[in-house]
Structure formats: C-alpha cells, structure tokens
Amino acid sequence: MKKSYNLLVIVLAIIALVGIAAWIYQIQRGLIVTNMRNPFSWGLYISMWAFYVGTAAGGLVVSSAIYLFKAEKLKPFAKVASLTAFIFVIAAMVMILPDLGRVDRFYHILLYPQFGSLLPWDFIVLAIYAFLSATYILVLTRADIMKNGIKLPLFGKILQRDLSEEEYGKIVKKSERQARILAPLALPFAILIHTVTAWVLATQARPWWHGGLLAPTFIAAALSTGPAVVILGSLFVMGYRKGFEGGYSLLAKISAVSTIGLLFMYYNDFVVRAWWGEGTEVDVLKLVFSDYIATHGMEVLFMLLGVVTFVAYSTKKSGLVLGSIFMNVGVLAHRYLLMGPAYNLYPFRLPIVYGEVWEYPIAVGEVRGGAMNPQPTFAYYWDYFPSPVEIAITAGILAIVLLSFIALSKLLPLGGSESNPE
Numbered sequence: 001m002k003k004s005y006n007l008l009v010i011v012l013a014i015i016a017l018v019g020i021a022a023w024i025y026q027i028q029r030g031l032i033v034t035n036m037r038n039p040f041s042w043g044l045y046i047s048m049w050a051f052y053v054g055t056a057a058g059g060l061v062v063s064s065a066i067y068l069f070k071a072e073k074l075k076p077f078a079k080v081a082s083l084t085a086f087i088f089v090i091a092a093m094v095m096i097l098p099d100l101g102r103v104d105r106f107y108h109i110l111l112y113p114q115f116g117s118l119l120p121w122d123f124i125v126l127a128i129y130a131f132l133s134a135t136y137i138l139v140l141t142r143a144d145i146m147k148n149g150i151k152l153p154l155f156g157k158i159l160q161r162d163l164s165e166e167e168y169g170k171i172v173k174k175s176e177r178q179a180r181i182l183a184p185l186a187l188p189f190a191i192l193i194h195t196v197t198a199w200v201l202a203t204q205a206r207p208w209w210h211g212g213l214l215a216p217t218f219i220a221a222a223l224s225t226g227p228a229v230v231i232l233g234s235l236f237v238m239g240y241r242k243g244f245e246g247g248y249s250l251l252a253k254i255s256a257v258s259t260i261g262l263l264f265m266y267y268n269d270f271v272v273r274a275w276w277g278e279g280t281e282v283d284v285l286k287l288v289f290s291d292y293i294a295t296h297g298m299e300v301l302f303m304l305l306g307v308v309t310f311v312a313y314s315t316k317k318s319g320l321v322l323g324s325i326f327m328n329v330g331v332l333a334h335r336y337l338l339m340g341p342a343y344n345l346y347p348f349r350l351p352i353v354y355g356e357v358w359e360y361p362i363a364v365g366e367v368r369g370g371a372m373n374p375q376p377t378f379a380y381y382w383d384y385f386p387s388p389v390e391i392a393i394t395a396g397i398l399a400i401v402l403l404s405f406i407a408l409s410k411l412l413p414l415g416g417s418e419s420n421p422e
Contacts, residue, residue, distance in 0.1 A: 015396055026098060029102060033387060044394055045099035051221075060129070063085070083409070086130060147161070152411070213268065263304075
C-alpha cells in the first residue's frame, strides 16, 4: 500500500513539473503555442475553470447541508468536503492565469477593475468563497488540532495542547456553534460562485450560451461533481468503514439526482431551440449534433453511467469509485462542450437570400502557410483541439491540486473523532 502511495505521489510530481515547464514555455512564446486563436479565444483552460468552480461549490454545499438540513449522515465527510471546496476554488482561480497569456499583468484586475464586466465580480465571489472554505476547515479541525497537534516535516508536532476531556468537549461544542453560523453564509456563496460563472458566459454574444437555464445547469453540474469528489476524497482519507455506508449512499444519490436534473434542463433547452426551426439558436444546435456529436455523446454517456452506477452500487466501494469517475468525466466533457459550438457560430451573420447567410470572417492572428502555399488569414471556422502545451499545463495544475489534497489530508486531522460514526 505504501509503495502504491509513493508511486502515485511520484507520478503526480512528474506531471506537475512537466506542467510548470510547459507554462514557462508558454509565457516565453505566448499563447501562439496553444491552439486558441482570435476566432476561438477560450478553450481548455476556461473549460477547466468552470469545472473547478463547480466542484468547489459542490464541496461546501455538502458541509452546509449538515447544519442547515440536519443531514447527520454527511457529518463524517464535512472536513473532507470543506477541504475539497477550498482546494478547487483556488484551482479555479489559478486556472485563469495560463489563459491570460501576460500573467505578469494579473495585478491590473486589482488596480483597475472594470465592474461593467462580470469577471471582477466572479473574482470577488471566488475570493470570498475561498476565505469561507478555509474558515470552515479551521472551525471543523480546530479541536483535534489543539488536542493532537499537526506534524510538520523537520519541525515535528506543533500547536498541540494538553487538554482535558472536558476542555476538548467545550472546544468541540464551540466549533459546532460556529459551523452552524457559517452554514447559512457558505451555502449562498456556494450557489453564487457558479451562478456568476454562468453569467460570465451567458452575457456574451454567443447563441450557445444564451438562455436563462445556463445558471441552473451550472448549479446542477456542481451538485453532480461536488459530492462525487467528496466521495473519492473521503475514501482516500477514511476508507469505507462500517457506519459510513449511509453517508456515502446519500452523497451518491445527491449526485445522481442532480445529474438527472442537469440532463433534463439540458434537453429542455434543446427542445425549445429546435422548436423555432430557424435562426442562430437552431444553427448552434445543429453544430452540436454534427461537428461535436462525439463530445456530446461522451458527456451524456458518462453522466448516465454515473447515475446507473450510483443507483445500483452505492453501497459498494467499487461502485462509489466508478460512479464518481464516470460523473466527473461526463461533467468535464460537458464543460469542454461549452466552447466549440459557441465559437464556431460567429455572431456577425447577415441573411443574403432565403437559405443563405453571409458570415463576417475573423482574422486568425498569424500568417499561415508559406510563400508557395499560403493559407487564408481570415477564418469562418476554427477546428479547435487543445495543443500539447495546453494539455500539459492543464494536467500539471490538476496534479498540483491532487498533491495539495494528499499533503493537506496527511497534515490536517480530517479523520478525527468527529469522523467516527456513532
């Protein structure tokens, strides 16, 4: 078991280093090393940003539900859920940086925020959410940290105090009261971070992102992946112990029901678009079922596999692991599909005659081809697929996320006395 753990850490560390090297290379060469261009300015990085925001939101929803809705079965998972919320909201903010290109100018958003754009508002709610998540972790782990301390490499145990059982009990009760106060604050922000993220897209001039259901589908996606990630994190930290079956099963059911809701809203939007029979709303739907049918099939297939696995095997460890993986892969494909149909149906379109539309081409931003074989510098369509640099950077950030979770799960008392089933 220890060898497998060490191998996992080594593999993740190598992926993280490759990702950092790829990011340095991108900073040196510019965004031209990605496959994004003027006609297709958001790609894998923004897809992962939306994915991480959802996962972060789902984590704190789990923790808040314990105190707001008396979901006592979820109490053993509260610390892990709060930790995943914190790590993934930080990951969401980091994921924006490689998309900026000139990351050294990031401070401009702090000095010169343009509040007419939703991006500064998104940054604000993400920062507040990160603070609330960190506070939640501190509140839930404080009693066990004070009792047992935390062990730091080279420093040994720190923060340990000699507490009597009575003193320890008082700290636990105080932490419970503080968690109940935090819950009604944390839950609205868990919903708000994904709502504002959806608004960032919905307010753009892209038919694929139009419609009032984008924010609800984002929230449903968060409740699909959030509990699934909490399941995987809890299995890693605490295992599948007796007394936890009900909590794991409840998390699986929350994820499954939310996914069904997501798919319902998704196809409801499709039916409304198709009903009109013409216009950009229908044109973008045609793109989904032609150029992007493979990605669409993947998202629906894996989400349905996740639902079936969670419903049928939620009381088995293997079923929980597989269901969680299926759910995350499906929602990740769902997030990736946000970009293609939006960018390959250009907003600058004029009807010429019946059945024919003239599209205003967009400059690619580079000279393509050679003197003997020149290629157009204006495009009506951009066949985007992430470049090796984009994939390496994205994989590297994900590896750092997982390494951070592993390190903090070893450092913090996530499986302390409050995690023991009654």
